[in-house]
Amino acid sequence: MRALSFHKRLKFRKDYPIPQRAEGEALIRVLQAGICNTDIEIVRGYMPFQGVLGHEFVGVVEEAGDKTWIGKRVVGEINCPCGGCEYCRQGLGNHCPNRKVLGILGKDGAFADYVTLPMANLHELPASISNLQAVFVEPIASAFRILEQVDIGPKDRVAVLGDGKLGLLVAQVMASTGCELTAVGRHPEKLEILAKRKIKTRLVHEGPYQKFDLCIDCTGSPKGLELALDLVRPMGKIVLKSTFARGERLNLSQLVVNEVVLLGSRCGPFKRAIEALQDGAVEVDNMVTKVYNLGEATKAFSLASRKGVLKVVLYMT
Ligand SMILES: [Zn+2]
Numbered sequence: 196m197r198a199l200s201f202h203k204r205l206k207f208r209k210d211y212p213i214p215q216r217a218e219g220e221a222l223i224r225v226l227q228a229g230i231c232n233t234d235i236e237i238v239r240g241y242m243p244f245q246g247v248l249g250h251e252f253v254g255v256v257e258e259a260g261d262k263t264w265i266g267k268r269v270v271g272e273i274n275c276p277c278g279g280c281e282y283c284r285q286g287l288g289n290h291c292p293n294r295k296v297l298g299i300l301g302k303d304g305a306f307a308d309y310v311t312l313p314m315a316n317l318h319e320l321p322a323s324i325s326n327l328q329a330v331f332v333e334p335i336a337s338a339f340r341i342l343e344q345v346d347i348g349p350k351d352r353v354a355v356l357g358d359g360k361l362g363l364l365v366a367q368v369m370a371s372t373g374c375e376l377t378a379v380g381r382h383p384e385k386l387e388i389l390a391k392r393k394i395k396t397r398l399v400h401e402g403p404y405q406k407f408d409l410c411i412d413c414t415g416s417p418k419g420l421e422l423a424l425d426l427v428r429p430m431g432k433i434v435l436k437s438t439f440a441r442g443e444r445l446n447l448s449q450l451v452v453n454e455v456v457l458l459g460s461r462c463g464p465f466k467r468a469i470e471a472l473q474d475g476a477v478e479v480d481n482m483v484t485k486v487y488n489l490g491e492a493t494k495a496f497s498l499a500s501r502k503g504v505l506k507v508v509l510y511m512t
């Protein structure tokens with residue numbers, strides 16, 4: 196099959212073996228897959244992953260133990276826990292130390308014609324969600340993870356920092372809580388996507404700012420945490436969504452002095468993400484910069500790595 200593999204460097208291959216489905220897994224023919232910052236950071240060395248990249252996808256089930264799934268159009272959760280360890284037994288499979296993660300850790304991903312995933316990870320898509328929209332389910336779910344971790348109500352002043360792919364999704368999810376939201380970014384044209392949805396936006400250099408109860412860093416840069424530390428009120432919270440390969444020296448004394456809570460946040464609920472796309476709480480149609488055939492995957496990847504570019508999507512047929 197065709198695949199974009201990463202073994203020290205990115206390479207498009209036409210002779211990659213079709214993955215064999217293990218017991219309990221489905222074989223899925225990939226229709227479309229989105230390039231995420233995590234993919235770009237893996238190539239920069241954020242994780243020592245080797246194999247097929249890609250974890251944001253939509254596809255059709257071709258083989259499965261449970262035949263009722265065959266032919267269904269699905270998206271899939273990316274964590275594949277062992278099922279037997281202490282974390283798994285507590286229902287914390289996303290933190291299973293033995294887990295594999297699609298296209299990130301120990302399991303080939305979706306920039307390929309085929310992918311395998313446990314049946315338990317699959318979610319059938321309603322017909323009203325297009326393939327292009329479905330590619331956003333995984334990152335939207337990750338935005339909803341914040342609502343599982345922090346109680347947010349109409350009285351809360353919330354700042355979403357960063358107007359990249361994830362920032363635009365997180366801001367829309369936060370807006371759905373009715374909180375007092377400000378989206379802070381560097382690109383007027385990207386903030387405009389949120390302004391059209393009646394979300395208050397500001398350019399980062401437009402300060403001075405009021406202090407916020409909650410700052411969510413989606414900048415993808417170590418600078419984001421610095422800005423969050425500046426903007427959060429004493430005893431407020433910071434949620435970190437950025438992962439990056441580069442380390443940087445940070446002065447965390449503000450965290451101590453202001454007794455700020457710092458919280459990491461990763462994968463989230465697919466069901467809520469699918470519902471949000473269905474009822475229009477999150478809109479993604481103006482977030483796709485360009486669509487490429489899988490055959491042009493390396494070209495797509497270099498465009499996605501460029502600053503200012505939003506979602507780049509691969510289609511397989
Ligand atoms: Zn991602």
Ligand SMILES: [Zn+2]
Binds near residue numbers: 277279281
């Ligand atoms: Zn486990």
